[in-house]
Amino acid sequence: MNPNASAITPAPRALIGFGEVRHVRLKPVRHAFNYATYFLMLPMRTLQRDGFGPLARNRWAALSFFDADHGDARSPAQGGALAWLDALLQHEGINDADGEVWLHCYPRVLGFAFKPVSFWYCHRLDGTLRAIVVEVNNTFGERHCYLLDQPRLGAEQRAAKVFHVSPFCPVEGGYRFRFMVTPERTRTVARIDFDDAQGPLIETSVSGNLEPLTPQAMRRAVWRYPAMTLGVVLRIHWQALQLFMKKVRFFGKPKPPTSFTTR
Numbered sequence: 001m002n003p004n005a006s007a008i009t010p011a012p013r014a015l016i017g018f019g020e021v022r023h024v025r026l027k028p029v030r031h032a033f034n035y036a037t038y039f040l041m042l043p044m045r046t047l048q049r050d051g052f053g054p055l056a057r058n059r060w061a062a063l064s065f066f067d068a069d070h071g072d073a074r075s076p077a078q079g080g081a082l083a084w085l086d087a088l089l090q091h092e093g094i095n096d097a098d099g100e101v102w103l104h105c106y107p108r109v110l111g112f113a114f115k116p117v118s119f120w121y122c123h124r125l126d127g128t129l130r131a132i133v134v135e136v137n138n139t140f141g142e143r144h145c146y147l148l149d150q151p152r153l154g155a156e157q158r159a160a161k162v163f164h165v166s167p168f169c170p171v172e173g174g175y176r177f178r179f180m181v182t183p184e185r186t187r188t189v190a191r192i193d194f195d196d197a198q199g200p201l202i203e204t205s206v207s208g209n210l211e212p213l214t215p216q217a218m219r220r221a222v223w224r225y226p227a228m229t230l231g232v233v234l235r236i237h238w239q240a241l242q243l244f245m246k247k248v249r250f251f252g253k254p255k256p257p258t259s260f261t262t263r
Helices: 044-050 080-090 215-224 227-247
Strands: 015-025 029-042 063-067 103-106 117-123 129-137 143-149 157-160 174-181 189-196 198-214
Touching: 015 215, 029 044, 029 215, 029 227, 044 080, 044 103, 063 117, 063 215, 080 117, 080 129, 117 174, 129 174, 143 157, 143 174, 143 189
Parallel strands: none
Antiparallel strands: 015 029, 015 198, 029 103, 103 117, 117 129, 129 143, 157 174, 174 189, 189 198
16 A cells, blocks of 8 residues: 555546526616526646546537637647647746646537637646636637736736627727636636726626536536537527617627737
């Protein structure tokens, strides 16, 4: 028996979160909704080394993870999504985020994927948080990243808005981010508020309770929400129709930013 076995820290496990998405528009008319959701919280360095366990990777399954759904869609032979993230951090001069990387994202469900936003929590080897990459996709097939340097959980982080997401919001002003994760990784909250040139406009959050990503938890997720990612897209368009009916100003789609990453 290894006398030091009790001192060995177990490898982090993939998690699944069950919770809700909340959205409130403050002006020119109030418009609010929330709905139940689930998401993944994946320790990417551990999974890259030890395998994804019950979660299918880059193959069809009821729930799966595809590297091509993130970053520059590089293949597993090129290191996949984690290699893209490391390259992005290196390009931005962040050379000490070599600890665990936790990815908060939606899975593919029955082969379908749409990920409005994913969060990459990048840590140093000592476990301290070094950076957060907020990866945003719009319904036009475009992708952009906001890099938050030296963030702190629970503290507000800011970034200028440069990427078109909704035709009912201008590309101006900025985002206010706030992230909370319990030390035991049993619950997480990610909040993104948007201010236009006149002040607060949108308040959004995704939150949930985390548990190990077991086959039983995956089956529960699929049975409860069999068309979850397709439902995300349908809800986006349904909410857009309601804003249109309320005569909220419509903004045309501008060209995407020339840089893929905004600090």
